Amino acid sequence: MAEMVFKKLLAEKLECQIHELPDKGFEILSGGLAAYDGMKASPNATIVVQKLGVSLEDHQSRYVDIDLIKHSDAVLVMTKNHLNIFQDRFHDQHLPVHMLSFSGSDISDPFGGDEKVYSQCLSEIQENLKHLVFKILS
Numbered sequence: 001m002a003e004m005v006f007k008k009l010l011a012e013k014l015e016c017q018i019h020e021l022p023d024k025g026f027e028i029l030s031g032g033l034a035a036y037d038g039m040k041a042s043p044n045a046t047i048v049v050q051k052l053g054v055s056l057e058d059h060q061s062r063y064v065d066i067d068l069i070k071h072s073d074a075v076l077v078m079t080k081n082h083l084n085i086f087q088d089r090f091h092d093q094h095l096p097v098h099m100l101s102f103s104g105s106d107i108s109d110p111f112g113g114d115e116k117v118y119s120q121c122l123s124e125i126q127e128n129l130k131h132l133v134f135k136i137l138s
Contacts, residue, residue, distance in 0.1 A: 001045050001118070002076075002100070002125045003030035004054045009126075009133045029072075031064035033085050042111070044118040052126075069093060076132075078125075079106040100128050 006028050007018045014024055021028065041049075041056035049056050062068060069075060069090060075097045077083045086097050101107055107128070110121040 001041075001049055001056070001122055002078075002129065003028055004049055004056060004059070005052065005122070005126050006129050006133075008052060008054050009129050010136075013133055013137055029062070029068060031062040031068050033064050033082060033089075035061040035063050037061060037063050042118070044110070044113065044115045047115055048118045048122045052122075064089075066090070066093070069095060074098065076100045078109060081106075100125065100132075102128055102131050 007021060010026060010028070011018045011021060014021070016024060037060070039061040041059040041061075046056045064086070070093070072095055075086065075095050076099070077086055077097060078100050080099070083097060083099060099105075101124070107124045108117075108121060110118045113121075
């Protein structure tokens with residue numbers, strides 16, 4: 001969810017299409033520390049993101065590994081636990097890893113939740129990404 005929301009917000013601010021972001025220097029990828037490669041987005045994630053006018057139809061999950069992060073400028077995580085796991089696994093990569101939430105609080109992973117849980121999570125992600133987009137483009 002976060003990947004597509006980030007792309008949508010960034011494209012809106014840059015007044016371009018999502019597929020044009022790489023031409024403007026932005027490649028946004030998402031991955032999970034416990035994800036299996038190639039899985040489709042959950043039905044509830046798909047439903048709540050569609051309400052923003054974004055599709056997860058082509059989304060496939062990715063496991064976070066060295067190949068995914070080796071060219072990253074930054075990594076955002078949703079929880080303090082994710083931050084600790086990431087730093088343990090990839091301590092030798094010296095990447096800036098930040099909490100997605102500007103307050104430093106956890107954004108709960110909605111995996112397995114109902115549509116309401118996904119909607120609440122989406123709201124938190126969206127609010128924090130709006131701040132990040134503003135910061136990046138300022």
